[in-house]
Amino acid sequence: MDFLQPTSWADALAVRAERLDAVPIAGGTDVMVDVNFDRSRPGALLDLGRVPELREWTPEDGWIRLGAGVPYSRIIDDLRAQLPGLAMASRTVGSPQIRIRGTVGGNLGSASPAGDAHPPLLAAGAVVEVASAARGARRIPAADFYLGVKRNALEPDELISAVLVPPAAGPQQFCKVGTRNAMVIAVSAFACALHPDRKGVGTGIGSAAPTPRRAVDAEIFLAGELEDAGLWESRGQLPEALARAFGERVAEAASPIDDVRGSAAYRRHSLSVMARRAATWAWAEYQRDLRKAA
Numbered sequence: 001m002d003f004l005q006p007t008s009w010a011d012a013l014a015v016r017a018e019r020l021d022a023v024p025i026a027g028g029t030d031v032m033v034d035v036n037f038d039r040s041r042p043g044a045l046l047d048l049g050r051v052p053e054l055r056e057w058t059p060e061d062g063w064i065r066l067g068a069g070v071p072y073s074r075i076i077d078d079l080r081a082q083l084p085g086l087a088m089a090s091r092t093v094g095s096p097q098i099r100i101r102g103t104v105g106g107n108l109g110s111a112s113p114a115g116d117a118h119p120p121l122l123a124a125g126a127v128v129e130v131a132s133a134a135r136g137a138r139r140i141p142a143a144d145f146y147l148g149v150k151r152n153a154l155e156p157d158e159l160i161s162a163v164l165v166p167p168a169a170g171p172q173q174f175c176k177v178g179t180r181n182a183m184v185i186a187v188s189a190f191a192c193a194l195h196p197d198r199k200g201v202g203t204g205i206g207s208a209a210p211t212p213r214r215a216v217d218a219e220i221f222l223a224g225e226l227e228d229a230g231l232w233e234s235r236g237q238l239p240e241a242l243a244r245a246f247g248e249r250v251a252e253a254a255s256p257i258d259d260v261r262g263s264a265a266y267r268r269h270s271l272s273v274m275a276r277r278a279a280t281w282a283w284a285e286y287q288r289d290l291r292k293a294a
Contacts, residue, residue, distance in 0.1 A: 002044035009053040012159060013133040015046060020156045022046040026054075026069050027101035029094065030110045054105065054161065063127075063164040068105025075104070083165055085120035085172030085191050092116055092176050095183050105160045108145065111152040111211070118146070118212035119191035119204030120174050121163065129162040130154055137161065146211035170194035171285035175274035176206075179261065187262040188270045190250065192278040194286055199223060199232050203275070208254035208267045215253035215275075222246045222279065235290045238283040247276035 006012040021043035034040035054069030072090035080087035107117040131137040172193040178184030189206035201223045203215040256267035
């Protein structure tokens with residue numbers, strides 16, 4: 001097995017074009033597990049850890065441009081105010097050592113339905129930037145990036161360069177259920193984002209369908225009910241029945257399976273509970289923001 005280590009983005013794309021059999025790695029926290037257990041034996045590993053362009057984040061035209069190689073630990077330290085949902089999810093990823101190595105770009109590349117970064121990216125309305133040496137860069141909405149279990153929308157000669165995430169315009173929440181409190185793959189996960197600037201709601205479901213997905217009907221339902229009741233402006237109390245109905249619609253959007261980590265029925269139930277709680281917590285924060293401003 002060849003080990004390829006480009007030191008610039010241009011070189012990385014050139015190597016990718018020449019070696020379509022190479023598997024890209026960022027932190028290696030997923031890929032190397034498969035290699036070590038002999039579940040994968042690629043012709044080459046394309047190590048992107050030495051490409052400096054991938055390890056930076058910058059504000060860009062109203063987005064946060066998050067390089068594909070930025071580790072979870074930096075998201076937690078640097079971006080918890082701008083990207084609170086993603087920072088919450090980052091804190092649940094593995095151990096401190098994994099958070100120092102693991103990256104959102106790697107999570108996207110693996111495209112596991114249980115990836116912790118996916119739900120908050122979907123809820124925020126993120127866009128994935130990819131590139132090839134031959135065709136240049138293109139952008140793919142996160143909702144269109146996941147094609148199946150561990151399958152994504154990358155062409156064979158493309159690499160992920162960055163994720164563009166809108167800075168939070170309102171409160172965000174992330175919830176995860178696992179068999180223990182830490183270092184665990186999610187049985188189910190859910191992210192919620194309030195977008196008061198456009199009176200919208202964002203959602204992301206993880207580990208409860210073949211791909212990470214939004215609960216679009218639930219988003220439209222909750223945003224519409226908040227608008228009809230004048231709650232976006234008044235920031236009055238969120239009715240418990242409304243939060244519960246939102247949770248039920250989120251659960252309906254899932255298509256889980258039974259596996260060793262949990263049953264389909266449990267996944268649906270946990271999503272309903274997490275969505276209800278996440279909406280309630282996010283709305284309480286939205287109310288607190290008004291009181292702070294007053």
